[in-house]
Amino acid sequence: MNREIRRIALVVTAMLLSLMVASSMIQFSPGEPLRAHPKNERTYLNSLDRQRGPIIALGGDVLARSDKIDDDYSYQRVYVGGELYAPITGYIAVTQQVATTGLELLENEVLTGTADSLFWTRVEDVLTGRKPTGGAVEVTIDPAVQQAAWDALGASQGAAVALDVKTGEIMAMVSKPTFDPNALAAHDPEAALAAFTALEADPAHPLYNRVIGGDLYAPGSTFKLITAAAALESGQFKADSLLEAPDALELPNTNVTLPNFGDSSCAASGQMTLAEAMVVSCNTAFGWLGMELGPHLIADQADKFGFDQEGLQIPLYVTKSVFPRDMDQAQTAQAAIGQFNDRVTPLQMAMVAAAVAGGGRMMKPHLVRSERDADLRVVDEAVAEELDRPISTATAAALKDMMVQVVESDQGTGRRARVEGVAVGAKTGTAETLKGQPPDVWTVAFGEAQGRSVAVAVVVEDGGSMGLDGTGGKVAAPMVASILAAVFR
Amino acid sequence: MATVLPAGAKPGRWAELLLLVCALGLSFFAYAQVALAVTGSLPAQMTLHCGGFTALALAAHLILRWRAPYADPVILPVAVLLNGTGLAMIYRLALRYQESGLDPGWGIAPRQLIWTGIGLVAAVVTVVWLRDHRSLRRFTYTAMLLGLCGLVAPLVPGIGVRSYGAQIWIRIGPMSLQPAELSKIALAVFFAGYLVARRDAMALAGPKLLGLQLPRLRDMGPLMAAWLVSVGVLVFERDLGTSLLLFGLFVVMLYVATNRPSWIVMGLMLFSGGVLAAYRLFTHVQQRVEGWLNPFDPDVYDKVGGSYQLVQGLFGLSNGGLFGTGLGRGRPDITPLAYSDFIFAAIGEELGLTGVIALILAYLVLVERGFRIALGVRDGFGKLLATGLSFILAFQFFVVVGGVTRVIPLTGLVTPFLAYGGSALLANWIVVALLLRISDGARRPPPATSEIDLRPVLEAEAARQAKARAVTEAVRPP
Incomplete structure (x- = not known):
């Protein structure tokens, strides 16, 4: 009997040892996939329980910080930046039913102090016995430019973004309407959830960051920059190549024509150069050009600028802009002037302007300048990174001249974007949404002075303050001017 | 049927007392720690809890001295330690349930304490009433x-x-x-x-x-x-x-x-x-297997009877890490039924891998002591009974903890001594009492040579030798 008892005892020992192995694998696995699991409420609660690092603007202004408070959560998140910075900071609520967004989400590991870059800080914390605190995130936003963009948009709905052409740093990012992240950071989970539900139900979508997401916009005539780029890159056209510019363009296999804006005439002769067509934003000339080039050349050029490419992060997720595929000639003509099914983000259009101003080099846009430890010592710093070269230097130079003409010429649609002492180039757009509805109006621009170059995109929904009479040149171009004036103050 | 004779068996009652004091001390430390961490002050019933538990455990010890002096000295302290740890953890969860307003209102902590008392009394009665396990x-x-x-x-x-x-x-x-x-x-x-x-x-x-x-x-x-x-x-x-x-x-x-x-x-x-x-x-068996194999599948996770509980238990364990969050500082209450089926996950969260390994080792000691008794006892009935009882303890622990740690699919059983549940606590204390009784029989030295009066034998031998000598001398020529 004893031999059998010993064997059973051995089996039982093995069973209990297997429990030790299993526990070790769960509790002490180096990868810690369980802790990082999105359903893991405990990790979330733990992150609320420690002092989260601040988010700071260029120059040191605090946009978000955690204040010690004597309740269930130890720290109250305060969004000093409020509505002005809401699309950038995002928010973190005390309940996971309100999903974390913005830099609070994408820089969470730095802010909680669990990022790889803060490894040595954690070691230091353990050695010195200091309570672990989160690191700081410094953003690239210039508060003066951000404020100028906010003021420029005024009461209108829309978005504005400014990019440093040489580095890709995002200097301003405004989306309207917006919201107060402090309401969502309330320590009463019910109140936070109620605020969130109300914002989500708002038909104006204040939670959208319209610069990089939301429902996107039709680019309107600002897309002509891409059509022109495709034409120049194809080698078949130059800035002074003559385009057909009838008063109304016949669309093949349809019984409709493509008119000019306000049914005006671009040229008495019915022909004009590419540069002239750009200055007055001639629809029939670019519609004709689109059909000459065909959908593939334009699509390829759009893709080089970043259309239809998933995965751009700044580090916020940027929704991809789309140029439609499988179009016939009539659709191609419309898509070439930014109508039909083209959908873009303002950031994408600013990147197009930046590539033009940057001599064909398109830098990766980014929002985080540096990651710092709790003592604000830099642990990781952003470096300028080239995303792509969508156009040649020659094409960039030709387009740049055209954009400058759009502003400098007295017939130019962008003349209201002029800024004293700054070389400004622009392209306006007035995108029809539905017949009878006010258009979404655009200006995409760059400004150069003092050795710096900054690209800007502004979109204003429903014609802004001018409603049905609104155009890109009248509504958006002056906003671009005030933003550029703030940049080169 | 060979038996293993204990080499120089000592009763070991003083060792038992020392271990018992350690086990009680640890349990009370945990109990106090829980309240200090959650409420900032000592538990309201600290004296009653500690006094009552100590009195009962010491009574059990004294009864063993009286009625089963050769009983295994390790079993009682280990059982007390496990029971005490369980009490502390259940109290910890009760505090949290009160705080979050989820208190089911039937006082799990005092109930478990009362059942501990009933269990210990039952154990004592068993040892006193049952003079010899063979009966x-x-x-x-x-x-x-x-x-x-x-x-x-x-x-x-x-x-x-x-x-x-x-x-x-x-x-x-x-x-x-x-x-x-x-x-x-x-x-x-x-x-x-x-x-x-x-x-x-x-x-x-x-x-x-x-x-x-x-x-x-x-x-x-x-x-x-x-x-x-x-x-x-x-x-x-x-x-x-x-x-x-x-x-x-x-x-x-x-x-x-x-x-x-x-x-x-x-x-x-x-x-x-x-x-x-x-x-x-049975669909409930299928669900258990499914939850075991794919607990993180969103469909399985969200389904009624799905893997939500298991996954929360795993999150709790991983939250504990190597050293745990500290008693009263984790969130074990997020896991459903953390005080019963998932008490192991709750302990793992707050005491960490270190605590978990210590706990499993305590079980290992308890169970291996049981098998050791089976080896040592001389009668077949005792061997089989000790083996069976030890196996009951080990198997229950393995099935529950294996379920929580995803070694096997989840199955409903009670973690002996730790989990909330009066019947199980009562039964497990009786199991311990029976093991103690059998071990007394196993370790009690057989009537040893020194205690038997050998003088008649020796005298007879001396007389035989003397006689033989006399005969030899008589035969040998001078």
């Missing part, structure tokens, strides 16, 4: 009857209660009991008594198959009966855990009694057949 053999068939009654009782209309999908409770007045917990002990007694009588017959060789010596077909009856009872428990009470435990217990005891590995092989085959059939027939 249990007389109740072999009574035990069978009691055991089966306990299994059937929850099915009797009027007293049976259905809860969490299993029909394993009976309600008598204000008390709910799980009679199957006590049935386990009764059936272990029955199996031991039955097998020790029939072991010779059941060990006889039957046909040979694939190099395996099978028993005679006519001896298959008892195994089939045990299997049918287990299947009955599964089908009628939906209690997979008890079903597996009873069948496993019988097969293990049968193997130890007969020496025949073929019983294990046949048991495993029947077991697999039963499990396969259960998987096909």
Whole structure:
């Protein structure tokens, strides 16, 4: 009997040892996939329980910080930046039913102090016995430019973004309407959830960051920059190549024509150069050009600028802009002037302007300048990174001249974007949404002075303050001017 | 049937007292720590809790000195430590439930403390009443009857209660009991008594198959009966855990009694057949297996009866990491039923891997002590009973903790001594009392040579030698 008892005892020992192995694998696995699991409420609660690092603007202004408070959560998140910075900071609520967004989400590991870059800080914390605190995130936003963009948009709905052409740093990012992240950071989970539900139900979508997401916009005539780029890159056209510019363009296999804006005439002769067509934003000339080039050349050029490419992060997720595929000639003509099914983000259009101003080099846009430890010592710093070269230097130079003409010429649609002492180039757009509805109006621009170059995109929904009479040149171009004036103050 | 004689067995009562003081100290430290971390002050019932628990544990110790002086000195302290840890953890969860307003209102902490008292008293009564474990053999068939009654009782209309999908409770007045917990002990007694009588017959060789010596077909009856009872428990009470435990217990005891590995092989085959059939027939078994294999699948996770609880338990364990969050500083209450089925996850969260390993080692010590008693005791009945009881403790722990740590699918059983549950606590204290009683028999030195009066023998020998010498001298020439 004893031999059998010993064997059973051995089996039982093995069973209990297997429990030790299993526990070790769960509790002490180096990868810690369980802790990082999105359903893991405990990790979330733990992150609320420690002092989260601040988010700071260029120059040191605090946009978000955690204040010690004597309740269930130890720290109250305060969004000093409020509505002005809401699309950038995002928010973190005390309940996971309100999903974390913005830099609070994408820089969470730095802010909680669990990022790889803060490894040595954690070691230091353990050695010195200091309570672990989160690191700081410094953003690239210039508060003066951000404020100028906010003021420029005024009461209108829309978005504005400014990019440093040489580095890709995002200097301003405004989306309207917006919201107060402090309401969502309330320590009463019910109140936070109620605020969130109300914002989500708002038909104006204040939670959208319209610069990089939301429902996107039709680019309107600002897309002509891409059509022109495709034409120049194809080698078949130059800035002074003559385009057909009838008063109304016949669309093949349809019984409709493509008119000019306000049914005006671009040229008495019915022909004009590419540069002239750009200055007055001639629809029939670019519609004709689109059909000459065909959908593939334009699509390829759009893709080089970043259309239809998933995965751009700044580090916020940027929704991809789309140029439609499988179009016939009539659709191609419309898509070439930014109508039909083209959908873009303002950031994408600013990147197009930046590539033009940057001599064909398109830098990766980014929002985080540096990651710092709790003592604000830099642990990781952003470096300028080239995303792509969508156009040649020659094409960039030709387009740049055209954009400058759009502003400098007295017939130019962008003349209201002029800024004293700054070389400004622009392209306006007035995108029809539905017949009878006010258009979404655009200006995409760059400004150069003092050795710096900054690209800007502004979109204003429903014609802004001018409603049905609104155009890109009248509504958006002056906003671009005030933003550029703030940049080169 | 060889026995292992304890080398110079010492009663070890002083060692037991020392270990007992340590176990009580640790338990009370944990209890105080919990309240300090959660509320900032010592528990309201600190004196009552510590005083009552200490008095009962010391009473048990003194009774052992009086009635079972050779009993194993490690078992009682380990059981007290586990019980005390469980009490502290249940109290910790009760505090959190009060705080979050989720308190079910039936005071899990005081109830468990009362049941601890009842359990310890039952253990003491068992040790006092049962002077020699061999006398249990007389109740072999009574035990069978009691055991089966306990299994059937929850099915009797009027007293049976259905809860969490299993029909394993009976309600008598204000008390709910799980009679199957006590049935386990009764059936272990029955199996031991039955097998020790029939072991010779059941060990006889039957046909040979694939190099395996099978028993005679006519001896298959008892195994089939045990299997049918287990299947009955599964089908009628939906209690997979008890079903597996009873069948496993019988097969293990049968193997130890007969020496025949073929019983294990046949048991495993029947077991697999039963499990396969259960998987096909019962959705709750399918859900458990599904939750075990793909707990993170969003569909499985969100489904009613899905893997939410298991995954939360895993999150809790991982939150604990190497050293735990500290008592009262984790969030074990997020896991449903953290005070009963998932108490291991709760302990793992707050005491970490370190605490968990210590806990598993404590079980290992307890169970291996049990097997050691089985080796040491001289009679076959005692060997079988000690093996069976130790196996009951080990198997329950393995099934629950294995379920929580994803070694096996989740099955409902109570983690002995740790989890909330009065019937189980009572039953496990009786198991410990029986092991203590058997160990007293095992370690008590046999009537030693020094204690027997050898003088007559020696004198007779001296006389014989003297006589022989005289004869030799008489024969030898001078």
